[in-house]
Amino acid sequence: MYWSKAFIPTLKETPQEAESISHRLMLRSGLVRMLISGVYSYLPLGFRVLSKIENIIRQEMNACGAEEFLLSALQPEELWVKSGRDEEIGEVMFRFIDRRGRRLCLGPTHEEIVTDLIKNNVFSYRQLPLILYQIQVKFRDEIRPRFGLVRSCEFIMKDAYSFDLDQEGLNRNYKNMLEAYKRIFKRCGLDCLVIEADPGLMGGSLSHEFMVPAESGEDIVLRCQDCGISVSYLDEKLARCKKCNEKLEKLNTIEIGHIFQLGTKYSKIFQANVLNQQGSQSAIIMGCYGIGVSRLIPAILEQNNDANGITWPREVAPFEVVILPLEAGSSKIYETGENIYNDLRKSGLEVLFDDRQEQAGVKFKDADLIGLPLQVILGKNFIKSGKAEIKLRRNGYSSLVEPENIRQEISKLLS
RNA sequence: CGGGGAGUGGCUCAGUUUGGCUAGAGCGCUUGGUUUGGGACCAAGAGGUCGUGAGUUCAAGUCUCACCUCCCCGACCA
Numbered sequence: 075m076y077w078s079k080a081f082i083p084t085l086k087e088t089p090q091e092a093e094s095i096s097h098r099l100m101l102r103s104g105l106v107r108m109l110i111s112g113v114y115s116y117l118p119l120g121f122r123v124l125s126k127i128e129n130i131i132r133q134e135m136n137a138c139g140a141e142e143f144l145l146s147a148l149q150p151e152e153l154w155v156k157s158g159r160d161e162e163i164g165e166v167m168f169r170f171i172d173r174r175g176r177r178l179c180l181g182p183t184h185e186e187i188v189t190d191l192i193k194n195n196v197f198s199y200r201q202l203p204l205i206l207y208q209i210q211v212k213f214r215d216e217i218r219p220r221f222g223l224v225r226s227c228e229f230i231m232k233d234a235y236s237f238d239l240d241q242e243g244l245n246r247n248y249k250n251m252l253e254a255y256k257r258i259f260k261r262c263g264l265d266c267l268v269i270e271a272d273p274g275l276m277g278g279s280l281s282h283e284f285m286v287p288a289e290s291g292e293d294i295v296l297r298c299q300d301c302g303i304s305v306s307y308l309d310e311k312l313a314r315c316k317k318c319n320e321k322l323e324k325l326n327t328i329e330i331g332h333i334f335q336l337g338t339k340y341s342k343i344f345q346a347n348v349l350n351q352q353g354s355q356s357a358i359i360m361g362c363y364g365i366g367v368s369r370l371i372p373a374i375l376e377q378n379n380d381a382n383g384i385t386w387p388r389e390v391a392p393f394e395v396v397i398l399p400l401e402a403g404s405s406k407i408y409e410t411g412e413n414i415y416n417d418l419r420k421s422g423l424e425v426l427f428d429d430r431q432e433q434a435g436v437k438f439k440d441a442d443l444i445g446l447p448l449q450v451i452l453g454k455n456f457i458k459s460g461k462a463e464i465k466l467r468r469n470g471y472s473s474l475v476e477p478e479n480i481r482q483e484i485s486k487l488l489s
Numbered sequence: 490c491g492g493g494g495a496g497u498g499g500c501u502c503a504g505u506u507u508g509g510c511u512a513g514a515g516c517g518c519u520u521g522g523u524u525u526g527g528g529a530c531c532a533a534g535a536g537g538u539c540g541u542g543a544g545u546u547c548a549a550g551u552c553u554c555a556c557c558u559c560c561c562c563g564a565c566c567a
Contacts, residue, residue, distance in 0.1 A: 086516065086528065087501045091560060111559065166565070183567090217490080217565055224567095231567055274566085283567095292566085329567060366567030400526060435527040442527090453526050463526095 075393065077428040081118050083107075084440050094290035096372035097222035099384050103444045105371065112219025112227035119444065120371065122392035124230065127370050128209050130261050130389060131232050134254045138247075140205035140234055145184050145191070147211055151177040153186040157343050162275055168213050180213035185340050185362060188235045192358065193346035199239045199356070202348060205247060207234035209367060221290050224328060224372045234363040239350060241337075244359045248280070248335055251363045255284055255331050262370055263378055263387025266330065267295055267304040284331035288376035291326035299323050328373045329366070336360040384445025385468045388488060393426040395484065396446045400434040400453030407452045414450060414462065414480055421481050442467065448484060 083104045091108065092098040100106050105120030116124055132142065151169060154160040168180040181187065188206065196204065212231045219225050236247040252268070259266045264286055271283040283306070285295050297304040300320035315322055338357040341347070350356040378385045388394065395418060399411035408429070415427040426446065428437050434453060441449050451463040455474060464483055465472035475483045 083499090085500065089500070090495080090502095093561065108559090212567080214566075218561095218563085220561090225565090229567070233567090332567065364567055369567055398526095403525070433525055433527085433529065435525090435529080438527045440528085451526080455526085 075426050077426055078430045080426070082440075082444065083117070084443055092222065094221045094224070094372070094376075095379060096224070096288075096290065096375035099375050099379055100222055100372065103384055106223065108222075112216060112225070114223060114226060114228075119392045123371055123386075123390055124368065126390045126392075127262060127367055128232075131209065131258055131365060131367065134258045134261075135205075135207050135232070135234060138205065138250045138254050140207045142208065143206050144208050144210060145181070145187050147181050147213070149179050149181045149187055151179050153190055154179065157186045157340065159186070159275065166214050166216070168215050181210075182212055182214045183231075183364075184208075184210075184233055185235070185336070186344075189340040189344045189346050189360070192237060193341075193344045196237065196346070196358070197348055199348050199350045202237055202239045202358070203243050203247060204237040205234060207232060207363075220292070222372055223368045224290070225292070226368070229366065230368040232365040232367050236361040236363070238359045238361075239348065239356060241359060244335055244337075244361050248333065248361050251333055251361070252282060255333065255363075255365070258365070259284060259286075259330065261389050263374055263390060264330070264370070265377060267297065267325075267327065269295060269304045269306055271306055271332065279337055280335040282333050283329055285325075285327035286330050286373040286377065287325045288328050288373060289326060290376065291328045293327050293329055295325045295327045296322040297325055328369065328376065330370055330373050331363075331365045333363040334361060336362055379445075382439075383443035386445045386447055388447050391447050392444070393424040393446050394488065395423055395448045395450060396426045396428060396441050396444075397450045398428050398434075398437045398441055398452065400437065400451065401457065404457070407456060410456065410462070410477055411450075411452050414452075414477055417481055418484065421485070423484070448487060450480060450484075
């Protein structure tokens with residue numbers, strides 16, 4: 075991508091609406107813009123990051139044997155009345171009446187919808203186990219939207235649902251999902267805590283939350299300084315670790331994922347049964363598994379930044395490399411930069427070429443701000459030595475490389 | 490919803506206390522020129538119903554009332 079043709083509206087100053095680090099960086103680096111409180115548009119850079127995250131999730135979900143589908147965002151209110159969650163969820167759900175007088179809502183989550191679907195289409199234990207997942211926009215009329223994408227009224231969620239004949243099956247799927255979640259968050263460059271949690275509104279028995287320590291986090295987690303075991307602040311009134319009696323440290327965290335063993339809560343209500351081997355009706359055992367996909371962006375930013383801007387983990391960076399031809403007067407520099415650009419792209423890398431007629435300082439500042447993992451700099455050093463400078467955004471490490479060896483050097487650095 | 494803060498060109502803000510003439514600055518944007526390794530400089534421009542509506546006054550960005558929006562703290566959640 076040529077920077078001059080891209081829509082990357084970076085901001086030199088911090089918009090007053092932003093308080094948390096991640097929110098500031100999202101606005102300054104041109105990832106998102108607010109439409110109204112709690113509602114954001116993803117600009118090209120933000121959209122790229124989102125796609126990267128979604129693809130990591132897809133890969134790991136598919137590896138678990140989950141199959142992707144897409145449910146409707148528009149839902150009939152009656153399914154919520156049927157499950158009894160209608161009153162519980164209350165005003166958090168956007169509701170309205172259409173021209174035919176039907177009572178509709180915008181889906182805040184999809185247990186009702188998916189259980190209804192399965193009830194009508196799965197009849198035999200032979201069709202189990204089954205795991206379905208979707209990546210979709212959810213709507214919640216939050217009491218107070220906050221910190222940009224951390225708590226918004228329209229957000230993207232990955233929600234998966236597992237269906238098993240028995241508890242053993244659920245345990246297996248649940249464990250696989252838990253491991254998949256760990257891999258997903260690690261690949262996103264996140265250092266996260268896994269805690270046993272209260273199933274709350276979802277119902278069911280066992281549940282785990284995935285929490286990212288971050289200054290602006292809204293949830294407090296207690297972590298044992300010795301064994302590292304973490305517990306929810308709400309659950310635990312004790313001041314010392316149950317296991318090793320060490321002191322617990324208080325951490326502010328952002329919840330990025332939550333998985334639940336639902337058991338038969340929904341299948342019983344909706345009579346989602348299958349015939350088992352004995353030929354009798356058996357309520358399907360369910361699990362559900364959520365990831366706040368759009369929320370991962372601020373979570374990643376909270377953990378990957380420095381004074382100059384973002385330091386993207388490689389797998390979720392909007393591009394992998396930015397090329398900075400400085401010394402605008404030199405056509406040799408520009409041409410060399412363009413050759414490197416084409417060369418790198420041919421090798422499958424995602425590259426941003428800063429062809430703008432800007433001062434070196436502007437290019438450096440913008441490059442650091444948007445935080446792509448690698449910078450290829452062509453300037454004074456190139457004129458002197460004929461070599462390009464390759465610089466790692468994260469730690470500032472840099473080396474001079476012959477233009478023809480750049481591709482090789484970069485693949486080494488990125489691996 | 491309760492408590493606190495804020496709305497003035499695209500962005501950051503001054504001006505409001507004590508009402509006064511064509512509403513300012515920096516950044517950004519346009520044109521021309523000089524620059525070119527860390528947001529450079531010179532010149533000339535474009536861009537504003539001062540959040541909205543009523544009111545007070547000879548006169549309102551500034552005073553009064555109502556409303557709207559945004560941010561922060563609390564209950565809620567991925």
